[in-house]
Amino acid sequence: MTNTRNAFPKGGRDWPDLQRDIRARCADDIDWQHGRTPLFVFRNDQETYEIGREAFFECFSENALGRKRAFFGIGSMEKEVLDFGLDLFSAPESGTGAFTSGGTESIFIAIKAAREAHRARNPSQRGDVLNLVVPITVHPAFDKAAEAMDLEMLRAPLRADKRVDPAEMKKLINDRTIAMVGSAPCFPHGVIDPIDELSAIALDAGIWLHVDACVGGWIAPFFTRIGRPTPHFDFRFEGVRSISADLHKFGFCPKPASTVFYRDAADLERATFKSNSWPNGPFETPTLVGTRPGGAVAGAWAVLNHLGxxxxxxxxxxxxxxxxxxxxxxxxxxxxxxxxxxxxxxxxxxxxxxxxxxxxxxxxxxxxxxxxxxxxxxxxxxxxxxxxxxxxxxxxxxxxxxxxxxxxxxxxxxxxxxx
Ligand SMILES: Cc1ncc(COP(=O)(O)O)c(C=O)c1O
The missing domain is CATH 3.90.1150.10 (Aspartate Aminotransferase, domain 1)
Incomplete structure (x- = not known):
């Protein structure tokens, strides 16, 4: 068998040489700049792209993990971005959120918060297999979270218009259900689930409703505002308890950047990972990851302020x-x-x-x-x-x-x- 492993480099290559190499390696990529991939990349106009890029590199070295103790500028920009999202998604005064590194992370921590809320209400179920009630079109990020947290996925079929059938969702709910999920929109068919109906079911059953607006969340409200028949999906529906929405998709912000919002600040606490077991004292993050790129926060802040x-x-x-x-x-x-x-x-x-x-x-x-x-x-x-x-x-x-x-x-x- 031939050994295909690359040896650790001796070093000393200069930037022009490295840049040439990078460009050569990317030369056969799909021509994404001219719309030849329907996935992975997003763009508004050239000016927005350049502003995002400039802002990203302005804070290239800063670490958003240190936003409270060292990088106060990142902290203030992050707060503004989250405030803009709370405003956009009609969150009540009690609402709060976290800036994450992607949709998968936003979903993971919202589901963790839902699980903690369920556990607090049902202490006798400790050790039982809990479940999530989702449409069959939900993104695999939920399967990932479910696998990591030992949750079962109960999947509901769609109506003819490819939106989930709320009656089918309702049938799946049981006393081990920690949350229902609706997408706004779902990735496979690009339609928004009937969040108003899911919200009513969630309120009635006393169950957490998470809206996954990762792919379209930051642009969908503007479709509605310009008069398109794009339905509402946000905190205006009382049963919606959390929303995930990616800045790095239709927010047109540089990667990696996403947001997760909670109706109530207590739910951010439930999502927060806390540890006090190592020599350096208490450690906590409202995100799954620790280190986060300061550039992503600055890039998002700049793009949101530029576009408005x-x-x-x-x-x-x-x-x-x-x-x-x-x-x-x-x-x-x-x-x-x-x-x-x-x-x-x-x-x-x-x-x-x-x-x-x-x-x-x-x-x-x-x-x-x-x-x-x-x-x-x-x-x-x-x-x-x-x-x-x-x-x-x-x-x-x-x-x-x-x-x-x-x-x-x-x-x-x-x-x-x-x-
Ligand atoms: C509806 C939906 N949810 C979640 C995700 C996951 O986002 P990410 O790839 O940023 O983790 C995606 C990605 O396309 C998505 O379309």
């Missing part, structure tokens, strides 16, 4: 127009249809005539990475304004790739839906 309400409304307008144009273009191709009516700019579409996975393979051969859903079989795109300029070329290629698939009806796709 007007900037996000403008982005929502441009995203909405672009999404409509993509949807119209896709539906104008014979045999193609939307699998759900998108609430934001995440679209899921399929075909009544050809194997959509074959179409997707054909598109990949032309340099378009596509997301796929397996149930129902469809192509999937999470579109930011990186995709605006690529629309005509994409739709032309899609039309040709559908034609190609129609000409070879026996073709079998080798690809499978895989994130």
């Amino acid at each position: 309400i007007e900037g996000y409304e403008d982005a929502a307008r441009r995203l909405a127009k672009m999404t409509d144009q993509y949807c119209e273009g896709i539906c104008a191709i014979e045999g193609m249809e939307l699998l759900a009516k998108p609430d934001l700019s995440i679209i899921n579409y399929g075909s009544t005539e050809v194997d959509i996975f074959v179409v997707s393979e054909n598109m990949m051969n032309r340099g378009w990475l596509s997301g796929l859903t397996r149930e129902p079989k469809g192509m999937h795109a999470m579109m930011s304004l990186l995709h605006d300029g690529a629309r005509e070329e994409f739709l032309k290629d899609l039309r040709e790739c559908v034609d190609l698939a129609r000409k070879s009806p026996n073709a079998e796709a080798k690809i499978q839906a895989k994130y």
Whole structure:
């Protein structure tokens, strides 16, 4: 067997040499700057991108873990970002939040808080397997949290409009349920679950409702504000106890940056990890990670202040127009249809005539990475304004790739839906 392990370098390479190497390594990446990946990257306009980047590097070395004892500037910017989120999501005065390094972390600590609240109310259940009641479309970050915290996942099916069926959620609740979850929107189909109905069920059953607004949370309220029929999903519904919302997705802020909000400050306490067992004394964080990039906080603070309400409304307008144009273009191709009516700019579409996975393979051969859903079989795109300029070329290629698939009806796709 050949040894493929790289030896620890001798050192001494200068920056121009390293930069050349980095660029060469990334040369074959998908052309994401021109909208050829429907995943992983987000962009508003060039100016917002540059402001986020500049602010990030302004505080490149600062550690947000030290925001209370050393890096007071990071602390003040973090507080402002959290205040803006509480305002955006209609949190009551008692509301509070934490700045985290991603959606998975925001979800993990909100679920931990829900578990602690359940344990406090049900001390006799200590050691029992507790559960989460979720839609089948919920993000795997919940499975990750459930696996780490030994929780069971009870999954409810969807209605025809691809939103979770609240009656099915209700049926799954039992005395071991620590929380229900709704997505705003769900990743697979881009639609917002009926949070108003889930909230009523949660209040009635006395159960925590977490809203996972990781992917669209920071932009969805602006879609509503500009008059799109995008439903509300936030603390205005009394049963909503926590919300996760990523800044590094449709907040257009540099990675890694997410937020988690609680209706009540006592729930932040429940989420907080506390230890007093080592020689250096008490240690606590409201996050899962310890060290956090100061640049992410400065970047988010700068982008939010740069865009403000007007900037996000403008982005929502441009995203909405672009999404409509993509949807119209896709539906104008014979045999193609939307699998759900998108609430934001995440679209899921399929075909009544050809194997959509074959179409997707054909598109990949032309340099378009596509997301796929397996149930129902469809192509999937999470579109930011990186995709605006690529629309005509994409739709032309899609039309040709559908034609190609129609000409070879026996073709079998080798690809499978895989994130
Ligand atoms: C709905 C939803 N929740 C959670 C996450 C997880 O976020 P992250 O990848 O930042 O951990 C994602 C990521 O796409 C998502 O779409």
